[in-house]
Amino acid sequence: MIRNEVFSCFVFYAVLLVIKMYTIAIITGQVRLRKKAFANPEDALRHGGLQFHREDPYVERCRRAHLNDLENILPFLFLGAVYSLTGPSLTVARLHFLVFFLARVLHSLAYLLALQAPTRSLAYTAAQVPCVSMAVQILIHLV
Amino acid sequence: MIRNEVFSCFVFYAVLLVIKMYTIAIITGQVRLRKKAFANPEDALRHGGLQFHREDPYVERCRRAHLNDLENILPFLFLGAVYSLTGPSLTVARLHFLVFFLARVLHSLAYLLALQAPTRSLAYTAAQVPCVSMAVQILIHLV
Amino acid sequence: MIRNEVFSCFVFYAVLLVIKMYTIAIITGQVRLRKKAFANPEDALRHGGLQFHREDPYVERCRRAHLNDLENILPFLFLGAVYSLTGPSLTVARLHFLVFFLARVLHSLAYLLALQAPTRSLAYTAAQVPCVSMAVQILIHLV
Numbered sequence: 001m002i003r004n005e006v007f008s009c010f011v012f013y014a015v016l017l018v019i020k021m022y023t024i025a026i027i028t029g030q031v032r033l034r035k036k037a038f039a040n041p042e043d044a045l046r047h048g049g050l051q052f053h054r055e056d057p058y059v060e061r062c063r064r065a066h067l068n069d070l071e072n073i074l075p076f077l078f079l080g081a082v083y084s085l086t087g088p089s090l091t092v093a094r095l096h097f098l099v100f101f102l103a104r105v106l107h108s109l110a111y112l113l114a115l116q117a118p119t120r121s122l123a124y125t126a127a128q129v130p131c132v133s134m135a136v137q138i139l140i141h142l143v
Numbered sequence: 144m145i146r147n148e149v150f151s152c153f154v155f156y157a158v159l160l161v162i163k164m165y166t167i168a169i170i171t172g173q174v175r176l177r178k179k180a181f182a183n184p185e186d187a188l189r190h191g192g193l194q195f196h197r198e199d200p201y202v203e204r205c206r207r208a209h210l211n212d213l214e215n216i217l218p219f220l221f222l223g224a225v226y227s228l229t230g231p232s233l234t235v236a237r238l239h240f241l242v243f244f245l246a247r248v249l250h251s252l253a254y255l256l257a258l259q260a261p262t263r264s265l266a267y268t269a270a271q272v273p274c275v276s277m278a279v280q281i282l283i284h285l286v
Numbered sequence: 287m288i289r290n291e292v293f294s295c296f297v298f299y300a301v302l303l304v305i306k307m308y309t310i311a312i313i314t315g316q317v318r319l320r321k322k323a324f325a326n327p328e329d330a331l332r333h334g335g336l337q338f339h340r341e342d343p344y345v346e347r348c349r350r351a352h353l354n355d356l357e358n359i360l361p362f363l364f365l366g367a368v369y370s371l372t373g374p375s376l377t378v379a380r381l382h383f384l385v386f387f388l389a390r391v392l393h394s395l396a397y398l399l400a401l402q403a404p405t406r407s408l409a410y411t412a413a414q415v416p417c418v419s420m421a422v423q424i425l426i427h428l429v
Contacts, residue, residue, distance in 0.1 A: 260329050274308070
């Protein structure tokens with residue numbers, strides 16, 4: 001499977017996107033420390049006192065970016081793997097993976113930097129196109 | 144793998160459920176626009192002003208439906224794939240996938256239409272049964 | 287695939303972790319019932335009245351534990367499967383899976399029992415080490 005060229009191409013972008021997701025988690029943690037805004041009283045106590053058990057708008061922004069990744073990148077890990085097994089051409093498959101990858105990187109940047117709307121929504125939509133395309137192609141392949 | 148009948152059957156229901164998840168995301172976005180309730184100030188600014196950077200009970204309901212899908216459909220994508228590789232009979236496997244599929248569709252309907260309790264909880268529980276069954280069968284197969 | 291020793295080892299720990307995630311969902315539901323704190327008005331109505339449509343700090347703690355599992359265990363289901371296909375030694379691979387498994391069990395315990403900081407953060411970090419290691423090894427294998 002790992003010797004299948006399309007599958008390898010998928011795995012490459014998929015692993016980069018998982019690392020991108022982990023990066024958002026690390027950023028969230030750093031912002032919590034810098035802004036002193038902790039989700040749990042035990043963390044607040046360790047970092048100065050219970051008054052730091054509080055919400056912060058930028059921490060919430062990071063969390064929304066992360067959740068949106070879960071909603072979109074995790075299904076891609078499934079769709080991309082199965083799509084790779086349906087025998088698509090490498091060029092077409094790579095285009096699907098690359099568009100998704102670039103659009104999701106832009107989505108994260110647009111979220112974390114609060115870029116002007118509709119940048120983030122357009123990135124979200126651009127990333128959905130290859131996903132819906134793969135879903136439809138998988139269903140056609142099955143029928 | 145894709146020629147394995149059980150695996151194909153799994154992929155069919157799994158892809159439909161991924162599309163169902165995407166649909167909830169689209170509904171959430173439409174409700175945000177209609178109710179003018181945006182999670183980010185940059186979105187609110189584009190749609191009338193910062194006063195629309197606010198929460199809405201129905202948007203929150205959609206988000207809970209989506210999160211519950213992440214908690215349940217995403218593990219199914221893993222369990223179903225591995226279970227398919229353990230060589231179950233097609234009839235039994237299809238029953239697992241079909242029960243999960245129908246229960247999760249009912250779960251989403253019960254959530255979005257706020258159907259009387261315990262409709263949603265029963266759908267949730269019904270969907271868990273094939274998942275726990277698959278998990279146990281995988282463990283037995285390994286031992 | 288299921289006859290591959292490394293893959294079987296991965297599946298074993300992965301299925302246990304999925305069951306661990308399901309357990310957190312069950313605990314959340316039980317805490318909601320015991321504390322009478324429901325996310326939906328229809329659930330509150332069934333259990334005594336709309337005044338129980340409310341938040342509870344311990345329910346929110348359970349939810350954060352669950353969300354953190356989604357953020358970490360679900361990507362592991364992908365990374366572990368692909369890593370298993372790259373032909374690592376069984377001993378090294380088992381060490382990756384075991385460290386992740388134990389660290390995530392500790393993470394859940396630290397969260398649900400509100401253990402003193404930084405127990406939970408250390409468990410989180412310990413679980414990330416094998417994940418990043420697998421991600422890097424997959425990328426090296428591809429190149």
